[in-house]
Amino acid sequence: MTLGPQRIVCLTEETTEWLYLLGQESRIVGISGYTVRLRRAREEKPRVSAFTSAKIDKILALQPDCVLGFSDMQADIAAALIRAGVQVTVFNQRSVAEIFSVLYQVAAMVGQGEQGLALMADMQQQLVAIAKAAATLPRRPKIYFEEWDMPHISAIRWVSELMGIAGGDDCFPELTAQSLGKHRIIADGAEIIRRDPDIIIGSWCGKKFRPENVAARAGWGEVKAVQTGQLFEIKSADILQPGPAALTDGVAALHRIVMAWSQTYA
Template identity: 75%
Template sequence: MKLPGPQRIVCLTEETTEWLYLLGQEARIVGISGYTVRPRRAREEKPKVSAFLSAKIDKILALEPDCVLGFSDLQADIAAALIRAGVQVTVFNQRSVDGIFSVLYQVAAMVGCVEQGQQRIKAMQAQLDAIAQAATAQDAAGLRRPRVFFEEWDEPHISAIRWVSELLTLAGGQDVFAELALQPLGKDRIIADGAEIVRRVPDMVIGSWCGKKFRAEKVAARAGWADLPAVRNGQLFEIKSADILQPGPAALTDGVAQLHRLINQWRIQYG
């Protein structure tokens, strides 16, 4: 019997690919983003048809998709080209933790996996609740929360997107640029004056440079940074962008777990 929902899906970003694999619906996927690393076997099994800002439209059309899934306003031009070619396109624009959960539910419903999707969502929510409770217990014990600068890009400096800021706070930290996290676009989270980062005196710097390797030694050598607590105490860390900057299962599991581990270690040692 034919399964409900789309049968030939192209995923222009990694999070929907990972989610469909977790739901056991990978057979529906006919094309993926070239940046996909989760799950690893998707790279071996599925044609790579897009980057993030560009896509091979002819190759996508040749796959005869009945649904293309994308993410963010940055993929609007790709979506428009496919829509003009008669393809059904759904572009999500989630920016918060709640938004991520909403998208996961919607995708599960599209492929007829509401019950399984809800079970997995509840498991992820339970993990977040446990991390939040652990952080609150440290608050009650009088341990200070570290001031954290999460750097999404280095030149220019771009601070954490909203879901990262929310997960950082949930894990027991303080986002030193929490006000910028409310801005949905990367260009609105640019910190033009690097001295402003110094003025906010971060205890930790966590970098995730959108697929480029984080260079702790380069960060430590920045002008005026030598006396920052984060640099002085060697609290410069990387979380891979695939684990934290994809608005899907990775950020809500591995990404937040890494944030919690790093912040928990700081609180025990310095809090």
């Protein structure tokens, strides 16, 4: 007997990727238009939503028995679908622990709890190995992670936690508890200069990071990261989706940047 929902619409990328990793892609009938990872999914599945908007009529035409969403930002989409009689589950994970919890819940929903736990164990082992390597660093770099450029928005909680695992320290740890980007805005760019990060990482929510534009900001020539050329991009699909990508490719990219910095500047 096949367990769980059979016709799933994924309003964000991380649940799509996870269902593919679980070998349950046949259950997916619709995906987010922002899906980048797993090109195969983009080629195979109809795109029915953005992030804060969706084609409700197109979703209903797919006759889903489950729609999976993420965050309060999708509350209006969820409400419209619920009123139309659709089963909707919206997750709101913001930390590494919460990401793992959601991965298990989704795996259990499709009858793949044991396989999900096995895949999650591999991810957890990778995180432990990275943390052990980071513990040997003679000095931890200060990292400014920029989620958006204008206005400046700093790292969401899971990114900040992954930076810590990778061996760096978030320049704005006090903002990570804020779930919404508008509450992580750094209104005074001079404060970033004052905190003087060793490394700057940009991930501009799907927009290409321009290190030359960052370096040219007024007064930023005084920042260590700019002076040493330590400005990097991590694609938002790899780090800003709260699912498998962040726990694998995202944290690995952070760790490579930190280790390379340590070999020269620690």
